[in-house]
Amino acid sequence: xxxxxxxxxxxxxxxxxxxxxxxxxxxxxxxxxxxxxxxxxxxxxxxxxxxxxxxxxxxxxxxxxxxxxxxxxxxxxxxxxxxxxxxxxxxxxxxxxxxxxxxxxxxxxxxxxxxxxxxxxxxxxxxxxxxxxxxxxxxxxxxxxxxxxxxxxxxxxxxxxxxxxxxxxxxxxxxxxxxxxxxxxxxxxxxxxxxxxxxxxxxxxxxxxxxxxxxxxxxxxxxxxxxxxxxxxxxxxxxxxxxxxxxxxxxxxxxxxxxxxxxxxxxxxxxxxxxxxxxxxxxxxxxxxxxxxxxxxxxxxxxxxx
Amino acid sequence: xxxxxxxxxxxxxxxxxxxxxxxxxxxxxxxxxxxxxxxxxxxxxxxxxxxxxxxxxxxxxxxxxxxxxxxxxxxxxxxxxxxxxxxxxxxxxxxxxxxxxxxxxxxxxxxxxxxxxxxxxxxxxxxxxxxxxxxxxxxxxxxxxxxxxxxxxxxxxxxxxxxxxxxxxxxxxxxxxxxxxxxxxxxxxxxxxxxxxxxxxxxxxxxxxxxxxxxxxxxxxxxxxxxxxxxxxxxxxxxxxxxxxxxxxxxxxxxxxxxxxxxxxxxxxxxxxxxxxxxxxxxxxxxxxxxxxxxxxxxxxxxxxxxxxxxxxxxxxxxxxxxxxxxxxxxxxxxxxxxxxxxxxxxxxxxxxxxxxxxxxxxxxxxxxxxxxxxxxxxxxxxxxxxxxxxxxxxxxxxxxxxxxxxxxxxxxxxxxxx
Numbered sequence: 001x002x003x004x005x006x007x008x009x010x011x012x013x014x015x016x017x018x019x020x021x022x023x024x025x026x027x028x029x030x031x032x033x034x035x036x037x038x039x040x041x042x043x044x045x046x047x048x049x050x051x052x053x054x055x056x057x058x059x060x061x062x063x064x065x066x067x068x069x070x071x072x073x074x075x076x077x078x079x080x081x082x083x084x085x086x087x088x089x090x091x092x093x094x095x096x097x098x099x100x101x102x103x104x105x106x107x108x109x110x111x112x113x114x115x116x117x118x119x120x121x122x123x124x125x126x127x128x129x130x131x132x133x134x135x136x137x138x139x140x141x142x143x144x145x146x147x148x149x150x151x152x153x154x155x156x157x158x159x160x161x162x163x164x165x166x167x168x169x170x171x172x173x174x175x176x177x178x179x180x181x182x183x184x185x186x187x188x189x190x191x192x193x194x195x196x197x198x199x200x201x202x203x204x205x206x207x208x209x210x211x212x213x214x215x216x217x218x219x220x221x222x223x224x225x226x227x228x229x230x231x232x233x234x235x236x237x238x239x240x241x242x243x244x245x246x247x248x249x250x251x252x253x254x255x256x257x258x259x260x261x262x263x264x265x266x267x268x269x270x271x272x273x274x275x276x277x278x279x280x281x282x283x284x285x286x287x288x289x290x291x292x293x294x295x296x297x298x299x300x301x302x303x304x305x306x
Numbered sequence: 307x308x309x310x311x312x313x314x315x316x317x318x319x320x321x322x323x324x325x326x327x328x329x330x331x332x333x334x335x336x337x338x339x340x341x342x343x344x345x346x347x348x349x350x351x352x353x354x355x356x357x358x359x360x361x362x363x364x365x366x367x368x369x370x371x372x373x374x375x376x377x378x379x380x381x382x383x384x385x386x387x388x389x390x391x392x393x394x395x396x397x398x399x400x401x402x403x404x405x406x407x408x409x410x411x412x413x414x415x416x417x418x419x420x421x422x423x424x425x426x427x428x429x430x431x432x433x434x435x436x437x438x439x440x441x442x443x444x445x446x447x448x449x450x451x452x453x454x455x456x457x458x459x460x461x462x463x464x465x466x467x468x469x470x471x472x473x474x475x476x477x478x479x480x481x482x483x484x485x486x487x488x489x490x491x492x493x494x495x496x497x498x499x500x501x502x503x504x505x506x507x508x509x510x511x512x513x514x515x516x517x518x519x520x521x522x523x524x525x526x527x528x529x530x531x532x533x534x535x536x537x538x539x540x541x542x543x544x545x546x547x548x549x550x551x552x553x554x555x556x557x558x559x560x561x562x563x564x565x566x567x568x569x570x571x572x573x574x575x576x577x578x579x580x581x582x583x584x585x586x587x588x589x590x591x592x593x594x595x596x597x598x599x600x601x602x603x604x605x606x607x608x609x610x611x612x613x614x615x616x617x618x619x620x621x622x623x624x625x626x627x628x629x630x631x632x633x634x635x636x637x638x639x640x641x642x643x644x645x646x647x648x649x650x651x652x653x654x655x656x657x658x659x660x661x662x663x664x665x666x667x668x669x670x671x672x673x674x675x676x677x678x679x680x681x682x683x684x685x686x687x688x689x690x691x692x693x694x695x696x697x698x699x700x701x702x703x704x705x706x707x708x709x710x711x712x713x714x715x716x717x718x719x720x721x722x723x724x725x
Contacts, residue, residue: 057400058376058379059379059383059406060404138556143488143489143551143553143554144488144489145566146555146556154486157486162699164553165553165699166699167695167699167700253688253691258692258696258700259692273376274682274684274685275682275684276375
């Protein structure tokens with residue numbers, strides 16, 4: 001007995017049943033990603049909450065300042081401007097991109113001619129680097145003689161538009177390429193969702209003589225609900241975290257004229273890595289985290305099956 | 307088994323020999339950011355320094371510009387990092403406050419010597435009577451002009467504008483628009499995020515009789531009549547004179563490079579980029595003088611400083627290396643390889659340099675240059691950008707825009723100095 005135990009690697013292991021051994025093995029493998037997540041995700045997240053209550057500037061030892069960073073944030077007009085921008089990115093970006101991608105997917109689903117090719121065309125921007133795309137669009141928006149949009153306007157005898165250099169047009173101008181870039185992904189997901197709806201439902205509806213609009217409203221949309229939930233949550237998080245497009249399209253004056261396009265993430269980046277106010281940047285991060293959490297939970301609740 | 311044992315002994319012996327040899331040579335570490343010409347020049351300087359000081363070895367480490375400050379800030383508290391470090395002059399206060407760098411020892415760098423031999427802008431490195439760093443090279447601004455566009459407009463390319471009036475006249479003559487008024491080529495580039503915000507603050511403002519900050523740099527002082535005059539002069543180039551347009555060709559330097567701007571205000575650091583222009587001839591001259599002939603310029607520089615890490619033999623080695631980096635020889639190497647101006651008057655103002663068509667205007671400017679003391683360069687720059695945007699995009703009155711900018715910048719200064 002004693003000998004057998006030693007041979008199989010100790011009293012503990014030998015005493016386990018087959019099922020228990022499987023559990024141990026499973027945990028042994030899971031330990032790696034769990035450890036990774038704990039160290040790389042959860043620990044820094046917890047740390048951010050702590051840093052938010054200090055005046056750490058990367059250079060000196062952090063001192064506890066309580067909620068001073070959050071008070072400063074409350075009184076900071078730039079923060080509120082940036083917060084408003086972030087909400088606008090979300091409030092315009094998500095519905096517009098979903099509406100567009102659903103319309104495209106709905107019609108593309110019925111197209112047989114070159115279906116794969118057209119789908120690939122829509123998906124292509126999703127594969128492009130955001131920075132490269134942002135720079136191309138940045139040049140599209142320039143004044144004549146190099147800006148494409150203004151060249152077109154001038155060719156039709158219309159006045160030039162400032163686009164990125166306007167405090168009102170800049171945000172939609174930055175949002176357009178962001179929507180365009182994510183469109184392909186959403187179209188593909190919608191197509192998959194549409195294909196998953198059994199055709200028998202449609203056949204039954206047709207036999208009953210139901211119109212196209214009713215089919216869309218009563219059959220397609222309700223059955224697409226899981227897909228819609230996924231895309232709403234996914235794209236909301238994306239728009240709340242928008243950075244690449246803004247940073248690259250307005251790099252001389254980051255965040256556009258008078259912070260017209262500056263999202264929260266860019267403000268966090270500048271506060272942390274240009275001004276080195278880590279405490280204040282962490283406080284902003286905590287706010288972003290809470291907003292992301294609240295928006296995601298709210299959407300899941302609203303769109304949940306009753 | 308026996309062979310193995312001897313192998314271990316031999317290995318240990320060689321290790322001992324290596325560390326024994328290491329005790330005789332001192333290794334110090336030098337950090338700077340990645341910029342091709344600067345790395346090559348520094349490698350050359352280290353080679354020469356090591357040849358003259360065989361017992362000192364200098365390890366040269368570089369980081370991309372975007373990460374550079376973060377790397378230093380992360381390494382130093384962890385007890386690592388450089389012994390001699392290159393930093394932007396505007397970061398000094400943060401580095402001193404964090405105890406990253408130590409004052410230059412008086413025995414090797416007497417303040418009287420520094421004040422006699424170096425350009426006065428180096429004074430921005432002085433805190434409470436102590437100098438904390440010295441530059442190898444300095445940069446200043448100049449007015450670049452496109453000789454071909456000058457000729458086309460009937461101006462003499464050998465005689466560029468000397469005063470603000472002549473400058474405006476030249477800008478008007480070289481501006482080109484199409485029939486419906488769209489700009490085709492600018493008289494002068496208007497690019498506040500480029501160098502124009504320095505041109506406004508340290509040059510135009512002073513020429514109109516103002517000063518940007520109080521003498522101790524703790525109070526914003528540009529919220530004045532002179533400030534409004536300077537801001538209006540700049541804004542009127544677009545609003546009234548229509549000789550330029552913010553954002554034309556995306557950036558001022560891009561417009562000039564493309565031959566679509568007759569003049570641009572830019573610095574010595576642009577010489578490399580403009581040197582590649584093949585499609586037209588360009589020249590450079592001093593920034594135009596003000597209404598009463600007053601000249602001013604903005605100079606900036608990177609300094610070399612000794613960190614708080616080295617002590618004993620390492621400190622002595624670091625001092626020797628810094629002496630070499632700020633020597634006339636090093637400055638000449640830097641001028642030849644990087645194109646930046648020597649920080650010592652005697653090295654800069656040689657007959658050869660003063661008759662150099664490109665270096666001369668920048669060198670002359672060093673005699674009357676100002677180096678702004680920044681406490682948070684990015685945030686202070688943003689305040690200036692917001693100010694000009696309020697005037698040019700939102701048509702805000704210059705006085706109101708200045709008052710708002712002064713309030714924001716004062717808050718940045720107060721937050722820094724209360725620490």
